[in-house]
Amino acid sequence: MPNKRPLSLGAGALAVTVVAVAAVGLSQHVISSPQTELACSLNEADLGEFVEIPGGGFVMGVDPVFPEEGPPRKVLVSPFRLQAHEVTNSQFAAFVAETGYVTEAERNGGSAQFSESDTPEVFLSWWSLDADATWRTPDGAGSDLVGRDLHPVVHVTLNDAKAYAAWVGGRIPTEVEWEYAASMGLFDPMDPHSGIRAPDGSARANIWTGLFPVLNSRRDGFAGTAPVGCYEPGLTGAYDMIGNVWEWTDSPFAPAVPRFTIKGGSFLCSEDYCQRYRVAARESLERDFSTAHIGFRVVKSIGDTDG
Structure with a gap:
């Protein structure tokens, strides 16, 4: 069995608890075997492509559901370039191979992981700190990246993400930039759910489908992470801005709060519970700190050269 211990109620645990309450819940292990997944993804040759996000204004925090999402306010954004997909395991492996970088989970005792629970009604029982969970071993001891090269890298902290971004000559987006790009990508700006399904009901994102948190039907093809690019891109040309994994931003969550904002929801967000896949959700x-369902993507300011 993986070397796991319950999360204490320290600062890190409190943050993980917030994410768990808002975004996740399950009574069984949810990471699907690579062999059972849909055969879909971008080609390796397409990795690292960027899309142009023009400057402009938008209303941030539209249709807030939770108090921290509002109020709606007008924001101006400078143009930037957005990586078209979440950073993959293969991309992160190339960074590690060249630089020798060691992630914080590898140095500091593991990462937050989902586990089977005998008391699924108790949300704290869904999470444990797995000393063997790292980006290399996403399911803990005995797991590896075979078949997952094109899955988004997880178990990475914001510090890890920023180190990778600097290596490729980029940076982590601000919350404003991330939400602006995601809102521009929505198929129907008047429907905050248009990012997860098409009018005919077909899936546009990897979220929790079925009865939350008891049953994941895998109606969208996945129970865990999906390879990048399995769903049609948004109107900007960017993939997986909605669902799959939460994405780090470089913006503090709130004044005097020592945490940073994550956006986009994950494969553990559901329609019948948290709905945190909406572009306004945060x-x-x-x-x-890192978890099994948080990754990142990179942006570049206009004028930056490719690294």
Whole structure:
């Protein structure tokens, strides 16, 4: 069995608890075997492509559901370039191979992981700190990246993400930039759910489908992470802005709150519970903590050269 211990109620645990309450819940292990997944993804040759996000204005925090999402306000944004997909395991592996970088989960005792629970009605029982969970071993001891090269890298902290971004000559987006790009990508700006399904009911994102938190029907093809690019891109040309994994931003969550904002929801967000896959939704985590369902993507300011 993986070397796991319950999360204490320290600062890191409180942040993980916030994410758990808002975004996840299950009574069984949810990571699906690569062999059972849909055969879909971007080609390796397409990795690292960026889409142009023009400057402009938008209303941030539209249709807020939770108090931290509002109020709606007008924001101006400078143009930037957005990586078209979440950073993959293969991309992160190339960074590690060249630089020798060691992630904080590898150095500091593991990462937050989902586990089977005998008391699924108790949300704290869904999470444990798995000392063997790292980006290399996403399911803990005995797991590896075979068949997952094109899945988004997880178990990475904001500090890890920023180190990778600097290596490729980019940076982590601000919350404003992330939400602006995601809102521009919506198929129907008047429907905050248009990012998860098409009018004919077909899936546009990897979220929790079925009865939350008891049954994941895998109606969208996945129970865990999906390879990047399995669903049609949004109107900007970017993939998986909605669902799959939460994405780090470089913006503090709130004044005097020592956590940073994450956006986009994950494969553990459902329609019948948290709905955190909406572009206005936001959650938070300490910059030096990581989980099984948080990754990132990179942006570049206009004028930056490719690294």
